[in-house]
Amino acid sequence: MSEVKASMAGSIWKIVVVEGDTVTAGQDVVVLESMKMEIPIAAEKDGVVKSIVKAEGEFVNEGDVLIIIE
Amino acid sequence: MIRKILVANRGEIAARIIRTCNTMNIDTVAIYSEADREAAFVSMATEAFEIGPPRPQESYLHMDRIFEIANKSGADAIHPGYGFLSENPAFAQRCEEEGIVFIGPPSSMIALMGDKIAAREAMKDAGIPIIPGTTTALNNEKEAIQEAERIGYPLMVKAAAGGGGVGMEIVQTDEQLLKAIDTNQKRAESLFGDGTLFLEKHIEHAKHIEIQVVADTFGNVIHLFDRECSIQRRNQKVIEEAPSQVPEEVRLAMGEKSVEACKQLGYENVGTIEFLVDENNKFYFLEMNTRIQVEHPVTEEITGLDLIQMQINIAQGEKLPIVQEDVSIQGHAIEVRIYAENPETFFPSPGQITTCEFSSSEKVRLEMSVTEDSKVTPFYDPMIGKMIVKGSTRKEAISILREALSHSTIEGIQTNIPMLEKVLQQDAFIKGNITTKYIQEHIQS
Numbered sequence: 001m002s003e004v005k006a007s008m009a010g011s012i013w014k015i016v017v018v019e020g021d022t023v024t025a026g027q028d029v030v031v032l033e034s035m036k037m038e039i040p041i042a043a044e045k046d047g048v049v050k051s052i053v054k055a056e057g058e059f060v061n062e063g064d065v066l067i068i069i070e
Numbered sequence: 071m072i073r074k075i076l077v078a079n080r081g082e083i084a085a086r087i088i089r090t091c092n093t094m095n096i097d098t099v100a101i102y103s104e105a106d107r108e109a110a111f112v113s114m115a116t117e118a119f120e121i122g123p124p125r126p127q128e129s130y131l132h133m134d135r136i137f138e139i140a141n142k143s144g145a146d147a148i149h150p151g152y153g154f155l156s157e158n159p160a161f162a163q164r165c166e167e168e169g170i171v172f173i174g175p176p177s178s179m180i181a182l183m184g185d186k187i188a189a190r191e192a193m194k195d196a197g198i199p200i201i202p203g204t205t206t207a208l209n210n211e212k213e214a215i216q217e218a219e220r221i222g223y224p225l226m227v228k229a230a231a232g233g234g235g236v237g238m239e240i241v242q243t244d245e246q247l248l249k250a251i252d253t254n255q256k257r258a259e260s261l262f263g264d265g266t267l268f269l270e271k272h273i274e275h276a277k278h279i280e281i282q283v284v285a286d287t288f289g290n291v292i293h294l295f296d297r298e299c300s301i302q303r304r305n306q307k308v309i310e311e312a313p314s315q316v317p318e319e320v321r322l323a324m325g326e327k328s329v330e331a332c333k334q335l336g337y338e339n340v341g342t343i344e345f346l347v348d349e350n351n352k353f354y355f356l357e358m359n360t361r362i363q364v365e366h367p368v369t370e371e372i373t374g375l376d377l378i379q380m381q382i383n384i385a386q387g388e389k390l391p392i393v394q395e396d397v398s399i400q401g402h403a404i405e406v407r408i409y410a411e412n413p414e415t416f417f418p419s420p421g422q423i424t425t426c427e428f429s430s431s432e433k434v435r436l437e438m439s440v441t442e443d444s445k446v447t448p449f450y451d452p453m454i455g456k457m458i459v460k461g462s463t464r465k466e467a468i469s470i471l472r473e474a475l476s477h478s479t480i481e482g483i484q485t486n487i488p489m490l491e492k493v494l495q496q497d498a499f500i501k502g503n504i505t506t507k508y509i510q511e512h513i514q515s
Contacts, residue, residue: 034448035418
């Protein structure tokens, strides 16, 4: 299991995957918006999206878990 | 006469506007989001009202709340600053409807310049050279490829409703063109609510030079010379100076053409006409900003004028007190924008500031949004302040700036200060060999 975490504080602009999707390491799964910039967040490992913890539009702090990949 | 101004903005520009209002004995109303409770501009204003949660849509962009506070506080004018609602024609129009003075041009002028395709055509008709490109919106892929063939690569794909470098992409081939149209259409739709795109010839090795204009409501228009703004990252300016290194006859021709165009268009208040200047010193219209610019201090430093004061006076129906011949350039000014970001990747760096120290001297002007103990939140633009210096020559200005930056410390967050110091040491910058690709070519490579 691996967790995709927010690399900085911001709000979630887009979640590009849904639960059950197969993802590969390096693939962008979430786009954060911080200081008017879109920050893509990639999965660190291959796997299947087990759960999406945060919703689009939600504010997150640095280190918050966004997605769990199994 | 304007007696009370609501400042519909935050950070350094809100503080800047309040400062001028104080010298003019005009009361000020600050509005601030929950995230800005401790900000310096809030305590500087005569009155201050919390407007809502941190997100811009719920605070600095929330028109209903802003007008509620304007009416409650009895403000007779609104200064929009830059960004946020400053170039939103609906906001200016609502001011017109509610009988509150909007400190800027009429809403119709904002709407015209906000539509990049219409603005190109209007400027062309007003005698300003435009970059070869499409005259109407792109309708389909076939038309895009035909237009690309007619104009010739490299091309710039641009959003008609875009600005600040968003929704723009350089393409070299048909394949890249179609891909760029697809992605930028979606992006422009989601960000500006309008996915209309157009094509322009991409001018390589160009400088970004802009002309400051000032127009009263009686048809009098002057220019306050030019600014060099080529040093950019992510299509946003980082270092600006006045005057530019472009030959004098070219700079003055740009100024004269700009004044002529504003007269023809019936422009009012301050505005900036941005140009690209190519290797042969040919200039082309880029866009017009119908508001005060971030970099207005360099113009103030070389002309000795207060642009915010001029804005207010024009808005309250006063005639320009000066003519073109009264304005002259004294010395050379440079501004650096200080961004809360990683100096190498330019990724944002929000967080808690622990140390914020700057050397103060008569030759250094600071316009800061933050102080020691400030928290830089992720909700707004990463610019946390500006440092402006003036020297008798460009060389002297560079050396004052280098000295001032070397005595500046911001800790707790990352800033672009190391990058700024690097540019100021580089031969190409010192010699004035600067184009809009400067950072890609001299910093990122």
